[in-house]
Amino acid sequence: MPRLGLLLLAVGLTLHGLVAVAGPPEPSALARCEEGFAAHPEGSDAAMCFFREAQDPARRDEARRRLGGLIASHPDRPWLTLVLGHVEMLSEPRLAEASYRRAALAFRRLGDAEGEVMAGINLRNVLGLLGQTEEAHVWVLRVGEVARASGDAQLQVRALILEASELSDLGQDLGRAYRLLKRAEVLVFSGGSDGMKKQLLNGLATVSANLGHYDEALDAYGKLAELARSTHDLGTEARVRLAFATLAFQRHEEQPEPGGRPELLRLAREALAAAKRAGSKAFEAMALRLVAELLGDGPEEQREADGHLTRCLDLAREAGLPERRIACLWTRAERLAGVDAAAAERDADEALALAAEHDNPRYLASAWRARSMVAFRTRPLPEALRQAERALDAVEVLRQLQKDASSQAELFSSWAHDYHRLAGRTLEAGETSALPSREAMERAFAVSERLRARTLFEALAASRALSAGEDTPERREARAHALRGLSTTQRRLLEKDLSESERTRLLAELQELERREHELRPAPRHAEVRFASLTQTEQRLGTDEALLVFLVGADQDFQGAPAGGAWVLAVTREGTRAHRLPERARLRPAVALLSGLIERRDGSEAGAAAALYAQLLAPALRELPSSVSRLLLVPDGPLHDLAFAALRERADGPPLISRYELALVPSASLLHHWRERAVRPPGGEALVLADPDRAAAPTVVASARGGVFGETANLGALPEARREGHTVEASLEDTAVKPRLLVGAAASEQALKASRLDDVRILHVAAHAVVDVEAPERSALVLAPGAEQEDGLLQPREITELGLGDALVVLSSCQGASGAQLAGEGVLSLARAFFEAGARAVVASLWPLRDAEAAWLLERYYRHLAMGQGVSQALRSAQRDAWEDGQPAAAWAGLGVMGDAALVPVPSQAQDVSNAAALGWTWFLPALICALLGTAYWHWKRNASNR
Known part of the structure; x- marks a missing residue:
């Protein structure tokens, strides 16, 4: 069973029995609450008794009446007013605002920091729910001020959680929100109350889901479910059931599974039932909308959906919940689009106007998306495409509100399918003549460039200078x-004997x-980036190059509407053509099958390789100019894991590298960025680190360059890597790029960081690598430490600060090109970190390489590099050598070039002579001019003296 299914089952078991909490009214229970208050009126515990009893909707009105009476007779006890707000919040959020405000001001007059913080937090939350974001922000600041002044650590933790909640609700700086909550998590679970734990877990789950950390969100909701059970909290049960249904829906949208809708609908109905039991209008409105979205188009389901959405809108108006109203409006608009275009457009416009009125970027992005979805079914296609482009503008406003690159990329990934849809529908418009074919390709290419490796492109394009005052x-x-x-x-x-x-x-x-x-970390200054256009890209490609841009989307979305499909744009100097591909859901298992067959090392992958060639490449390659010998591949989705080198036209034919050089390129814009840089003069250094010696390493010999983070200490020596290092040294000895070999203990993290890397033309690392998909920043190249302050784990945060100058980086290690994938951004690999450090090309592997095979392949690679071949030409030559030698595809197909394939790091002797001649003329011409001027001056002086 998938992880999501297991967790849903666990939550169902955890929450089982909560329904029994609600029952017939027990007036004596509330009477006991009054008795408890009379005995101990000074604190919050007695007042909270009323809230616990009000969890049952049947007791809620009685609880409010009794609390009102006590407040009238004890106006100096603001805890009663605060708890009244809690009770009102369960079903009437608008009423709760006044109670929370009165409680907060009363606590302030009494100088009660804990009470004001608690009331302020709840007031801010209800203000945010009602769309009053400016006043809500004032209370966030006030709570923080009071908490800090109190010196109470628990109150300060509550203020952290509140600040994170505001950032999350507005879609602003989700990375900071996540870090604040992780900071609070340790403190909350070391002694915090159940209420504080619920607040923390709810915020952490929401932020994690918005950043695409679904497993972490599920874990947080699982803990929240356990708290709901132990505290008999019907409201939290409703929240958890709704969250799990929503997460399952989001997962299904990204990775659809046949027959998934009935299970999702069941979860949504359970969430609706839980919301009704809790008597929560907010949760009921959310659940009604989700059920309506999941219902089909049949007459009965359509009537049910209409009823749910009408009820959803009524609840949202009654409770004054603008976000719920906006969501219900856009869901109804999408359902109406196929049957009543005018009504659908009215709902979509109203949702958009409400979102703009509340000036919440998260609402606006979602409302614009819904408006464009309606337009695709109600407006001419060109107009719908323009509205979809406006929707992407709103998404990018939301993206720019994130303050760090990682949260930008994570947030952006959840909107990637909107870019796929727009690009695909634009190309379809070109096919059907709704747009001129050339215009369609230009616009689709522009959408693709906006999606691709944005944070990497912006990091490289922006100045690394710091804004004033940011770094002290x-x-x-x-x-x-x-x-x-x-x-x-x-x-x-890394110690082996840890408990x-x-x-x-x-x-x-x-x-x-x-x-x-x-x-x-110092934040780099943001710079405006200019994406490459299709025309620029065509003009700047070599006559021997073709850029293949893959857009791997779905044919239909969850509702059965066209979702853009999958395409490849084949771009050359002579023009561009678009070809359809199988959708993402079909390609993913095909790529996984090929990888599995390659791993068997028996040639059984030939048929699968030919099938993928036919699906992905055949139509495009048939129409390429005969001069093309280099393919620059911009992968997408599952194609990031594809060994393109192993593809072949026929099962019994030669692999793709027999005909073409291959290189992976993150985007056309990045390719232009690298190629616009000035060519470095010949010469420089090749820094080679091979077989680092770690004191803790055992004596066993590793057969593959791999491992996982927790087993790094058990990685073995790599004797073939040491031989490889000497081979690289020998290959480059007589070239303009002088090798410096560091092996064993000298191949250290300290030595690398201390080197003058701006003079390094080639950085070669033959070592283990560990890849942590769950926490990409913990992935590392495993070197010797070299100093007490180093751990020998060269991780992305350190790699990006190395300061490489247009170098070639060769990672002769396990999975240097692998890692966590983010839709749009690509693979968060070690290779990517080296690009951010300034590398111009990286050679790395998709899978673990056997030590001896890696050494053999890299020996041939450097032999060809030393002859003056470019980085992709040399790899093609080495891979052909391996194939002709009869080695299995597992030994050579996983190694690939990323970045600028045209880079020539080791100029040939002919190039050296040409460069020397150029440098000679550069020296000679100024010298000649100086000599002529000197001669003229001497003649002038002599003539002057003769006069």
């Missing part, structure tokens, strides 16, 4: 301290240090 000596020292702490903690985690409890403690410490280091 104090911040630099604090970050250096955090980095030292990270190194120390990771060194401990499980100590490992758990150290991992928690590591997480906190990672959060602190991330917040202390």
Whole structure:
């Protein structure tokens, strides 16, 4: 059973029995609450008795009446007013606003910091729910001020959670919201109340889901479900059931499964039932909308959906919940689009106007998306495409509100299918003559470039200079301290004999240090980026090059509407053509099958390789100009994991590399960025690190360059890597690029960081790599430490600061090209980190390489590089050598070039002579001019003296 299914089952078991909490009214229970208050009126515990009893909707009115009476007779007890707000919040959020406000001001007059913080938090939450964001922000600031002044650690934690909630609700800086909540998590679960835990877990789950961390969101909701059970909290049960149904729906949208709709509808109906039991109008409105969205188009289901959406809108108006109203409006608009275009457009316009009125970027992006979806069914296609482009503009406003690259990329990934839809529908418009064919391709190409590797492109295009005041000596020292702490903690985690409890403690410490280091990083100044146009790309390609841009979307969305499909744009100097491909759901298993067959090393992959060739490449390659010998591939989705080199036209034919050089390119814009840079003069250094010697390494010999983070200490030596290092050294000895070989203990993290890397033309690392898909920033190249302050784990945060100058980086290690995938951004691999460090091309592998095979292949690669071949030409030559030698595809097809395939890091002797001649003329012409001027001056002086 999938992880999501297991967690849903676990939550169902956890919540089982909660329904029994609600029952017939028990007046004596509320009477006991009054008795308890009379005995102990001074604190919050007695007042909270009324809230606990009000969990049953049948007791709610009685609880409000009794609380009102007590407030009238005890006006000096604001805890009663605060709890009244809690009771009202269950079913009438608009009424709760006044109660929370009165309680907060009363606590302020009494100088009760805890009470004001609690009331302020709840007031801010209800104000946000009612769309009053400006006043809500004032209360966030006030709560923080009071919490800090109190000196109470628990109140300060509550303020952290509140700040994170505001950022999350508005879609602003989700990365900071996540880090604040992770910081609070440790403190909350070391002694916080159940209420604080619920607040923390709800916020953490919401932010995690918005960033695409679905597993973490599910874990948080699982813990929240357990709290709901133990505290008999019907409201939290409703929240959890709704969240699980929504997450399952989001997962299904990204990775549809046949027959998934009935199960999703069942979950949504259970969430609706739970919301009704809790008597929560907010949760009921959300559940009604979700059920309506999942219902089909048949007459009975259409009537049911109409009823649910009418009820949803009524509830949203009664309770004053603009976000719920907006969502119900756009859902009704999408359902009406096929049957009543005018009504659908009215609903879509009203949703958009409400979103603009409340000025919430998250609402606006969603409302514009819905408006464009309606337009695709009610307007001419060109007009619908323009509205979809407006929707992407709104998404990118939301993206720019994120303050760091990682949260930008994570947020962006959840909107990637909107880019796929627009690009695909635009290409369809070109096919049907709704748009001129050329215009359609230009616009689709522009949408593709807006999607691709945005954070990497912006990081490289922007100046690395810091904004004024952002980086201070104090911040630099604090970050250096955090980095030292990270190194120390990771060194401990590499020890083999750690107890499980100590490992758990150290991992928690590591997480906190990672959060602190991330917040202390200097933020690069943002620069406006210009994406490459299709015309520019055609003009700048070589006559021997073709750029194949893959857009791997779905044919239909969850509602059965066209979703753009999958395409490849074949771009050359002579023009561009578009070809349809099988959709993502068909390609994903096909790519996985090919990888599995290659791993068998028996040639059984030939048929699957030919099938994928036919589906992905055959139509495009048939129409390429005969001069094309290099394919620049812009992969998408499952194609990031595809070994293109192994594809072949026929099962019994030669592989693709027999005809073409291959290179992966993140985007056309990045390709232009690299090629616009000035060509470096010949010469420089090749820095080679091979077979790093780690003191803790065992004596066993590793057969593959791999491992996982928790097993790094058990990685073996790589004797073939040491031989490989000497081979690289020998291959480059007589070239303009002089090798410097570091092996064993000298192949260290400290030595690499201390090197003058701006003079390095080639950086070659023959070592283990560990890839952590769940936490990409913990992936690492495993080197010798070289100094006490280093741990030997060269991780992305350190790689990006190396300062490489247009170098070629060769990662002769396991899975240097693999890692977590983010839709649009691509693979968060070690290779990607080297690009951010300034590399111009990276050679890395998709899968673990056997040590001997890696050494053999790289020996041939450097032999061809030393002859003056470019980075992709040399790899093609080496791979052909391996294929002709009879080696299986597993030995050579996983190694690939990323970046600028035309880079020539080792100029040939002829190029050296040409460069020397150019340099000679550069020196000679100024010298000649100086000589002539000197001669003229001498003649003038002599003539002047003769006069």
